[in-house]
Amino acid sequence: MPTEPDLVVPTLEAISRWSGVSLPNEAARLGLADYVALLAELEALRGTVVFEDEPSSFEAALRDCMEPAQKGAAQ
């Protein structure tokens, strides 16, 4: 049986405090433990994320990234 990551117990407490939701089952506990890999990925991204001064719009990016011919037709 693998050791439970340290993050699990404090996360359970934070969820209960902030959301009023209690641990529903053992699978949920394992799911939290599975966050260790995701946390490592997010830690690796730190420093690569720079917020722009202007609000970025996903919808605007969709339109900007259209096929050139299609983009021209839409304008």
Place this chain on the structure above:
Amino acid sequence: MSDLTTLSMTEAADAFARGEVAAEALVRASLARIAAQDGKVNAVVRLDREAALEAAAVQDKARAVGTVPGPLAGAPMMHKDMYYRAGKVSTCGSAIRKEFTPKATATVLQRLDAAGAIDMGTLNMAEFAQNPTGHNAHHGDCHNPWNLDYCTGGSSSGSGAGVAARFFTAALGSDTGGSIRLPATLCGVTGLKATQTRVSRAGVMPLSFSADNVGPLVRTARDAARFLGVIAGRDPKDPTSAPEPVPDYEAALTGDVQGMRIAVCESYFLDGADAPVVTAFEAALATLKSAGAEVTRVKAPSLRAVAAYTALVSRVEGAAIHAHWMREQPGDYATHLSARLFGGYAVPAHLYVEELARRGPLLREFVAETLTGFDLVATPTLRTRVPTLAETDIDADPANWSRFMAVSANTRPFNYLGLPTISVPCGFDDRGLPVGLQLAGRPFAESTVLRAADAYQQVTDWHRRAPAL
């Protein structure tokens, strides 16, 4: 025609339009096949037999006086049980909504009705569309028609299994992390997720406001083209729907990929892929090259960030949508679902905001890396062979968590990026289960995606093969 259930959606609709087959005959053939086979597959939740026969009779009368009531007239369909129809129960695959009866009808159902599609009822799905495997503790698991011990993929499990089993010609699925493309690939049919905002979500159960998509599971790319042409376009009831004009997708199906440029990412999508999947994928690329396409390996460093953020968005938004029920009646969810939702409450708000704020910039980065100088990105839809129901059943064994979550690794990034993406059958693994080829294009380039998929299907027959139930 000997067996009408062998007809694809467009074949059935075109045969009806030409007066070669009656709508009632098409519906009766579907009903007979469901009656004979669904006891094994468990795709159907509610069968509206009499309503479907009445709709078919109306269409046959119209056809008799020379009127064809729309491009989908005569085609029997059923839809994932999360598309609201006024006065009809929509369980959303759950016990919590077992008696939920909406007052309004989803825009996409209204558009399908207007196009003449015959709605025969509702289909099994993952509870609240929240799993990629097709397990359902309330309606019972849906079974893969190619081998009943295996997953259908989810969350549109009944949609994929039912189209594969020839129960009907087409079905609506929904796709937040792969829920159209996964059942399409696991069941050996064609599934299309359009550009984010391309199709109205009014009257559709929400899972994740940022990543939900509506689209078809069908047998061919041509079916998908016609179906999308009916449901796409601006809807005043859905302010997030895009105003871009809807082209004639079917007219774009030239059968030609000569000169089309296809990028294959060197990392991520093939990481840890099973050998039979790689073999089928490489064979599909070779087929496209033989047909005149250019295939080039590219680097896509933005995928690391895309993959990390993708894992957050639907969890957080799903957790918010379900917060009341998670507090008040958590025991009414299946174990795997309450476990999954629970994790969403652990994500800090600033990370969620960061994920949304980075979505546009990362889309631009990914397009610059993979779609500048290229028309499409190709990947396997699922990295692994199709898993069994048992080995991805978290309710029976929570230790299956990682295998369960890994199912959508190759599909989720395209939800975060919002790109149009199709999955078409491209072979079978060593256990006889289907393998899928995923093709993604630039935003609103559904015509390009469909043209490549159709051209591939012109020179292959994987999509024509049917399981022997």
